[in-house]
Amino acid sequence: MPINWFPKHMRSSEEVLRKNLKFADVIFEILDARIPLSSRDPRIDRVIHQKSRVVVLNKCDLSDENGDRVWIEYFKRKGFTAFRVNATRGEGIKRLAGAARGMVLAGKSRSKVPKDQKRAVSAMVVGIPNVGKSTIINAVAGKRKTRIANKPGVTKVKQRVTTPLGLELLDTPGILWPRDDEKALLKLAMVGAVKDEVLDLESLSMSLLERLKVLTSEKLRDVYGVEVAGKESYEILEEIALKRGCIQKNRGVDHMRVSRMVLGDFRKGKLGRITLEMPEDDG
Ligand SMILES: Nc1nc2c(ncn2[C@@H]2O[C@H](COP(=O)(O)OP(=O)(O)O)[C@@H](O)[C@H]2O)c(=O)[nH]1
Numbered sequence: 066m067p068i069n070w071f072p073k074h075m076r077s078s079e080e081v082l083r084k085n086l087k088f089a090d091v092i093f094e095i096l097d098a099r100i101p102l103s104s105r106d107p108r109i110d111r112v113i114h115q116k117s118r119v120v121v122l123n124k125c126d127l128s129d130e131n132g133d134r135v136w137i138e139y140f141k142r143k144g145f146t147a148f149r150v151n152a153t154r155g156e157g158i159k160r161l162a163g164a165a166r167g168m169v170l171a172g173k174s175r176s177k178v179p180k181d182q183k184r185a186v187s188a189m190v191v192g193i194p195n196v197g198k199s200t201i202i203n204a205v206a207g208k209r210k211t212r213i214a215n216k217p218g219v220t221k222v223k224q225r226v227t228t229p230l231g232l233e234l235l236d237t238p239g240i241l242w243p244r245d246d247e248k249a250l251l252k253l254a255m256v257g258a259v260k261d262e263v264l265d266l267e268s269l270s271m272s273l274l275e276r277l278k279v280l281t282s283e284k285l286r287d288v289y290g291v292e293v294a295g296k297e298s299y300e301i302l303e304e305i306a307l308k309r310g311c312i313q314k315n316r317g318v319d320h321m322r323v324s325r326m327v328l329g330d331f332r333k334g335k336l337g338r339i340t341l342e343m344p345e346d347d348g
């Protein structure tokens with residue numbers, strides 16, 4: 066699995082991120098609910114330091130609900146409030162805004178707490194690429210997302226969006242860095258957070274099937290008509306290819322096509338709502 070996919074220029078965005086953090090009372094740390102740890106930049110604690118933070122488990126339409134509960138408890142034990150969100154449908158967004166306001170008005174935020182209770186609480190969205198930062202900004206901004214005000218004290222490129230939820234949002238998210246350990250990268254690739262061009266799709270789809278046959282064997286049977294018990298993942302992949310006609314003339318199974326299909330089905334949620342890692346897992 067190639068590891069060196071992350072563009073170097075993004076490292077320079079840490080400086081930008083640090084500068085913009087100053088303008089936010091609260092940080093929304095966006096994670097992928099299917100892989101909350103693998104989609105988390107471990108450096109975030111260093112970067113955002115003591116700033117108040119709400120953890121967002123986004124794409125919860127694709128994750129397992131029990132898994133979400135376990136993760137919310139996990140973050141609670143670490144001292145963070147966490148919420149399930151489906152940004153594309155705007156679900157969980159109001160609670161997010163409420164929590165951010167509550168946090169600041171209760172004085173939990175160590176940033177300059179607004180004295181005037183009517184003042185909007187300012188928030189900044191941070192996360193690694195593809196976790197849904199832009200979608201969340203749009204969901205929070207709602208219909209008023211076009212009402213962008215250029216406020217003094219905000220760096221030139223950054224603008225704040227006034228939202229109907231009593232939040233002011235920096236309209237550009239802070240981009241964090243994906244983990245570069247191999248186990249995390251594999252899971253980031255499975256959920257589609259890494260560009261497919263840089264990956265070996267066949268080994269990726271087989272790694273995915275390795276997990277799915279444990280997590281959701283019935284679903285694989287329902288969707289593809291393939292029994293997975295006792296089979297190696299390459300056998301499962303080939304059987305799926307045969308069932309779905311992923312065959313090349315005179316050349317047998319079209320591994321690329323079937324791999325793409327399985328990965329696509331998983332990413333779209335066609336194979337069920339699946340959380341790929343739990344706090345107690347070892348990879
Ligand atoms: N299924 C699902 N897809 C989502 C959700 N939020 C974002 N996405 C999708 O994830 C992809 C990346 O989202 P985007 O907001 O561009 O991520 P960003 O790179 O963090 O800004 C897009 O295709 C979104 O439609 C969600 O809650 N559920």
Ligand SMILES: [Mg+2]
Nearest residue numbers: 198199200238
């Ligand atoms: Mg974006």
